[in-house]
Amino acid sequence: MERWSELELHGWGRYPRLRSACTRPERVSEVHAALADRGADPLLAHGLGRSYGDAALLEGGKVVLTRRLDRMLDFDPATGWVRCEAGVSIEDLVNTFLPRGFFPPVVPGTQFVTLGGAIANDIHGKNHHVDGTFCDHIRRVELLTAAGAVVVCDADHEPELFWATVGGLGLTGLILSCELKLVPVAGPLIEMESVRVENLDHFFAVSAESAAFTHTVSWIDCVARGKSMGRGIFMRGRHAAAGAQASPGVLGGVIDAVSPLMQVPMDAPNWLMNKLTMRLFNEAYYRKQPHGTTAQISHYAPFFFPLDFVRDWNRVYGDRGLLQYQLVVPPDPQHRAIRQVLEAITETGMGSFLAVIKEFGDRAHPGLSFPQPGVTLALDFPNHGRPLLDLLDRLDRVVLDAGGRVYLGKDARLSRAAFEQMYPDLDRWRGVRDRWDPQHVFQSSLGRRLGLSGVRR
Amino acid sequence: MSVLILGATSRIAQQLAHRFGEAGHAIFVAARDADEAARIAADVAVRYRVPTASAGFDARAFEGHPAFVADVEAQLGALEVAIIAFGDMGAGPTADFADAHRVIDVNFTGAASIAEAVATVMEARGDGSIIGLTSVAGDRGRQSNYVYGSAKGAFGLYLQGLRNRLFSKGVHVMTVKLGFVDTRMTFGMETGLPVASPEAVSRALFRAWERREDALYYPRFWGGIMGVIKAIPERIFKRLSL
Numbered sequence A: 001m002e003r004w005s006e007l008e009l010h011g012w013g014r015y016p017r018l019r020s021a022c023t024r025p026e027r028v029s030e031v032h033a034a035l036a037d038r039g040a041d042p043l044l045a046h047g048l049g050r051s052y053g054d055a056a057l058l059e060g061g062k063v064v065l066t067r068r069l070d071r072m073l074d075f076d077p078a079t080g081w082v083r084c085e086a087g088v089s090i091e092d093l094v095n096t097f098l099p100r101g102f103f104p105p106v107v108p109g110t111q112f113v114t115l116g117g118a119i120a121n122d123i124h125g126k127n128h129h130v131d132g133t134f135c136d137h138i139r140r141v142e143l144l145t146a147a148g149a150v151v152v153c154d155a156d157h158e159p160e161l162f163w164a165t166v167g168g169l170g171l172t173g174l175i176l177s178c179e180l181k182l183v184p185v186a187g188p189l190i191e192m193e194s195v196r197v198e199n200l201d202h203f204f205a206v207s208a209e210s211a212a213f214t215h216t217v218s219w220i221d222c223v224a225r226g227k228s229m230g231r232g233i234f235m236r237g238r239h240a241a242a243g244a245q246a247s248p249g250v251l252g253g254v255i256d257a258v259s260p261l262m263q264v265p266m267d268a269p270n271w272l273m274n275k276l277t278m279r280l281f282n283e284a285y286y287r288k289q290p291h292g293t294t295a296q297i298s299h300y301a302p303f304f305f306p307l308d309f310v311r312d313w314n315r316v317y318g319d320r321g322l323l324q325y326q327l328v329v330p331p332d333p334q335h336r337a338i339r340q341v342l343e344a345i346t347e348t349g350m351g352s353f354l355a356v357i358k359e360f361g362d363r364a365h366p367g368l369s370f371p372q373p374g375v376t377l378a379l380d381f382p383n384h385g386r387p388l389l390d391l392l393d394r395l396d397r398v399v400l401d402a403g404g405r406v407y408l409g410k411d412a413r414l415s416r417a418a419f420e421q422m423y424p425d426l427d428r429w430r431g432v433r434d435r436w437d438p439q440h441v442f443q444s445s446l447g448r449r450l451g452l453s454g455v456r457r
Numbered sequence B: 001m002s003v004l005i006l007g008a009t010s011r012i013a014q015q016l017a018h019r020f021g022e023a024g025h026a027i028f029v030a031a032r033d034a035d036e037a038a039r040i041a042a043d044v045a046v047r048y049r050v051p052t053a054s055a056g057f058d059a060r061a062f063e064g065h066p067a068f069v070a071d072v073e074a075q076l077g078a079l080e081v082a083i084i085a086f087g088d089m090g091a092g093p094t095a096d097f098a099d100a101h102r103v104i105d106v107n108f109t110g111a112a113s114i115a116e117a118v119a120t121v122m123e124a125r126g127d128g129s130i131i132g133l134t135s136v137a138g139d140r141g142r143q144s145n146y147v148y149g150s151a152k153g154a155f156g157l158y159l160q161g162l163r164n165r166l167f168s169k170g171v172h173v174m175t176v177k178l179g180f181v182d183t184r185m186t187f188g189m190e191t192g193l194p195v196a197s198p199e200a201v202s203r204a205l206f207r208a209w210e211r212r213e214d215a216l217y218y219p220r221f222w223g224g225i226m227g228v229i230k231a232i233p234e235r236i237f238k239r240l241s242l
């Protein structure tokens, strides 16, 4: 039985694809053994690979695939606190606890992420404006550090290490387990409304009047320009109260039956995602929603995880892969940065179908966590190579000028210089990390690119 | 009614614990690594809210096996199902005989020893199931893994005899011949053939147990492959490099 196998890994964007020696421990002692047996190589945890770029990759190093470290260790039905190994997925939590009336406090747009990945990227969901990020609901983390010690850290014990580990990109150590507070829900249904928004100003108006909804997000047509710039479909909802009935014809009921059938079996040709098809997709999707507001009671899955119904949908971008660019900029009554970004995209014609906009709440998150008060925009781009990288560099400048930042969990190309200006807590974070991992045993390709790792080896 | 899982640190065994836990059975988790056995028991208890217990178990501690079974029954009540999932592939035929000895001890002697201990209590009660995991490697000896294969093959013969003995006593014995499964044993191996997930294995075995099947291959296509392999005349087979 060989511990390490050479594998090519990639994130959800399938760019870049990098080789490393991988191991897949099935119990905690095998994680210790992997750390001890890494030779002179650096190490990184890899969950379900739903980061888009190179956050979970480590070219030429040793990678620990954590998905089989998935034991649920303790649950208190009186409070909702659950203690789990870091490879447990959101999907697994939902399937286990929804029948008992509990739901994860924060979920991303896919349920195929691990708790370790959710902590390392301090993920946010549609309820950020009310409930903050994932790590706002984590009280304790059990970490395997570079020295081979197991450190349980929380607000009282090794608080600095806890601070640096939430949103710490896997670079402070390997998370073995964590304690997460689930929230009580009445059932699987979501009371939701869809509002057709005509342009950017309308989006902000609808967002402002949606304060009574715990969950908000808007799809945005990033092909439309001029007066229609920023048009889209705003979705808002909340967990439904007991006794709610699903609306007739709602996708939810049938979805379980059909979802295994929907799969992208192989790479689509690279030309599939071109200017014309993008325009058609966006137009058709926008027209689907009638004027005004429609209300319905939906199953949670199409509301939270609409993309999960098509397995491997990332393959429609072809073998060149895709890049996602997610930014947040502080509130601005004129929304100048968002306008500049949308203008730059329509100008180059490189926009895509999947674009999402949301206003974050005003909670600030420390360390390398991404969310900050303001508005966030997430954009998918087919990998057009150089012209796209040039466009994204341009967007970085807009974001920096506005005092914003980009999300590292989605990133594959940000420059070190831009990164250092975007994350003001960087020096403090580095100080804590260097105390716990002076040799930079834990590294990632993203960390190397951004100057976080490997500088002193 | 309780289910005993032996060699529970195997991913296949854990998934089986999930299937039986999901169906409401009390689960006894036994593995060489007692700490890990306790974690697995906790996992099953959290997920399925069934009674669980765990203990260290070594397939080669033969003399202790009858007492071990008594202890399991004392903790979780009468055993309805015992699953013998442990196995040891060894380093291969080129290693020294100590390695081969251990492989035989675990896969055959240890398996037969604990099966005997379980059979004794089930036979007395006239109820229960004994499920043994063996391998397609036990169907024909090949130079690359014949020590492991012969021990698994011997365990298969043993289960056949036990089934014959216990049939009239109302005790069910099921032989499972596994092909490639995606576990620690096969991680990173170039198999050239489809590899089953441990979860799929557990679902198929659980259904087969509900139907009280005698023997099965999983994945099922291995039945066909092994039929062909067994049919090759020895004078040709001995020249192949398998």
Ligand SMILES: Cc1cc2nc3c(=O)[nH]c(=O)nc-3n(C[C@H](O)[C@H](O)[C@H](O)COP(=O)(O)OP(=O)(O)OC[C@H]3O[C@@H](n4cnc5c(N)ncnc54)[C@H](O)[C@@H]3O)c2cc1C
Pocket: A012, A044, A045, A046, A047, A048, A049, A050, A051, A052, A055, A056, A066, A086, A087, A107, A108, A109, A110, A112, A113, A114, A115, A116, A117, A118, A120, A121, A122, A123, A124, A125, A126, A169, A170, A171, A173, A174, A175, A176, A307, A409, A410, A444
């Ligand atoms: C369709 C889709 C929708 C998404 N929607 C959202 C969204 O709404 N909000 C949002 O915030 N994100 C979103 N994401 C991004 C995703 O939630 C994050 O990238 C998440 O971190 C992925 O988790 P993972 O288990 O796949 O981790 P990976 O991608 O495998 O790893 C992510 C990081 O976590 C580290 N890591 C993983 N496990 C451990 C561990 N045990 N110990 C230490 N470090 C570890 C890795 O080293 C890496 O740095 C989305 C992604 C997709 C594909």
Ligand SMILES: NC(=O)c1ccc[n+]([C@@H]2O[C@H](COP(=O)([O-])OP(=O)(O)OC[C@H]3O[C@@H](n4cnc5c(N)ncnc54)[C@H](OP(=O)(O)O)[C@@H]3O)[C@@H](O)[C@H]2O)c1
Pocket: B006, B007, B008, B009, B010, B011, B012, B013, B031, B032, B033, B057, B058, B059, B060, B084, B085, B086, B087, B088, B106, B133, B134, B135, B136, B177, B178, B179, B180, B181, B182, B183, B184, B185, B186
């Ligand atoms: N994976 C395949 O492709 C495949 C194919 C055919 C058959 N099988 C059989 O399927 C079963 C499960 O194997 P697996 O693939 O899940 O591999 P595995 O993870 O290596 O499981 C083997 C298990 O046997 C246990 N074990 C070894 N020696 C033991 C001993 N002396 N006492 C008690 N337990 C002992 C191991 O315990 P430790 O954790 O303490 O080492 C481990 O739990 C085995 O019987 C194997 O032969 C597997």
